[in-house]
Amino acid sequence: xxxxxxxxxxxxxxxxxxxxxxxxxxxxxxxxxxxxxxxxxxxxxxxxxxxxxxxxxxxxxxxxxxxxxxxxxxxxxxxxxxxxxxxxxxxxxxxxxxxxxxxxxxxxxxxxxxxxxxxxxxxxxxxxxxxxxxxxxxxxxxxxxxxxxxxxxxxxxxxxxxxxxxxxxxxxxxxxxxxxxx
Amino acid sequence: xxxxxxxxxxxxxxxxxxxxxxxxxxxxxxxxxxxxxxxxxxxxxxxxxxxxxxxxxxxxxxxxxxxxxxxxxxxxxxxxxxxxxxxxxxxxxxxxxxxxxxxxxxxxxxxxxxxxxxxxxxxxxxxxxxxxxxxxxxxxxxxxxxxxxxxxxxxxxxxxxxxxxxxxxxxxxxxxxxxxxxxxxxxxxxxxxxxxxxxx
Numbered sequence: 001x002x003x004x005x006x007x008x009x010x011x012x013x014x015x016x017x018x019x020x021x022x023x024x025x026x027x028x029x030x031x032x033x034x035x036x037x038x039x040x041x042x043x044x045x046x047x048x049x050x051x052x053x054x055x056x057x058x059x060x061x062x063x064x065x066x067x068x069x070x071x072x073x074x075x076x077x078x079x080x081x082x083x084x085x086x087x088x089x090x091x092x093x094x095x096x097x098x099x100x101x102x103x104x105x106x107x108x109x110x111x112x113x114x115x116x117x118x119x120x121x122x123x124x125x126x127x128x129x130x131x132x133x134x135x136x137x138x139x140x141x142x143x144x145x146x147x148x149x150x151x152x153x154x155x156x157x158x159x160x161x162x163x164x165x166x167x168x169x170x171x172x173x174x175x176x177x178x179x180x181x182x
Numbered sequence: 183x184x185x186x187x188x189x190x191x192x193x194x195x196x197x198x199x200x201x202x203x204x205x206x207x208x209x210x211x212x213x214x215x216x217x218x219x220x221x222x223x224x225x226x227x228x229x230x231x232x233x234x235x236x237x238x239x240x241x242x243x244x245x246x247x248x249x250x251x252x253x254x255x256x257x258x259x260x261x262x263x264x265x266x267x268x269x270x271x272x273x274x275x276x277x278x279x280x281x282x283x284x285x286x287x288x289x290x291x292x293x294x295x296x297x298x299x300x301x302x303x304x305x306x307x308x309x310x311x312x313x314x315x316x317x318x319x320x321x322x323x324x325x326x327x328x329x330x331x332x333x334x335x336x337x338x339x340x341x342x343x344x345x346x347x348x349x350x351x352x353x354x355x356x357x358x359x360x361x362x363x364x365x366x367x368x369x370x371x372x373x374x375x376x377x378x379x380x381x382x
Contacts, residue, residue, distance in 0.1 A: 106359065110355050113351075114324060117323060121324075152346075153345075156194055156343075157194060160288070161309075
């Protein structure tokens with residue numbers, strides 16, 4: 001899953017840290033301590049995942065996906081500031097749910113996305129876009145993408161209705177071929 | 183670098199171009215011989231006999247003041263008002279309008295304003311219809327599931343507008359809900375009788 005070259009995907013990998021008991025940190029090592037079992041530290045997901053695969057550590061859900069947050073999302077997800085929680089809330093959540101084998105997390109995320117989709121579209125199709133800045137800043141990157149796409153296509157229709165888009169232009173693919181060196 | 187990947191949607195002028203093939207009735211004001219085009223021959227034009235031509239030809243003749251355009255049967259206030267009522271009465275389905283109603287109305291209202299009775303009211307009604315249908319399409323999109331989405335009687339422009347959003351949302355949801363083990367696809371007949379887009 002995931003796209004190897006997708007920069008968003010790579011960033012999502014680094015986003016939050018997973019709590020891991022059972023591994024020493026730099027601090028403990030500089031204090032001369034041995035590796036202590038049952039300590040909880042945070043690691044980037046890419047490292048935590050491979051450590052867990054080898055049974056060195058046990059993974060726990062980070063706070064933005066913990067049971068308290070899940071209860072909040074079940075109650076109402078409309079006013080949650082996802083961007084503050086994690087800019088790649090969905091992508092990272094999906095990785096987590098696969099890494100920790102918790103399918104109900106990704107199902108919850110799908111539900112949340114669906115409920116917020118209508119709000120996002122609503123914001124994109126309104127004409128008074130200035131008032132929506134605050135709402136937009138609370139969206140996660142995936143939702144922002146959806147917002148941008150919806151806004152672009154709505155604006156195209158609006159422009160056409162005003163009569164601003166009269167000319168039939170040659171297709172993008174043709175201009176690409178024309179500009180390409182022969 | 184520009185990508186060579188074709189875009190997911192048509193541009194609006196392209197949609198307008200496609201809609202211009204719709205046949206429409208005109209009343210010529212001048213006598214003319216048959217006109218020959220690659221797409222076919224139209225004429226002879228003998229006023230005041232009605233004749234059916236494609237919309238692009240009607241628009242051309244109209245701008246040269248050689249004909250009057252007869253508005254299609256659905257492009258009048260009474261019909262559109264009835265459709266608007268229908269839209270309001272049924273919050274979960276779209277009324278049956280011509281597939282390209284927005285484009286045809288746009289072309290006719292801009293080029294043949296004087297031939298269409300109450301063109302201002304019609305403009306407003308079309309806009310009202312578009313807005314109420316847009317909000318329905320939005321609600322329908324929110325009911326998207328990773329299997330399919332059904333919205334009957336959606337127009338070309340409206341479809342084109344939601345297509346890129348839908349594709350993105352659909353792909354995203356499919357990644358999240360990969361496990362579709364016991365997912366039952368509702369049959370077409372079931373959804374027909376209840377709502378026009380699925381709520382499952």
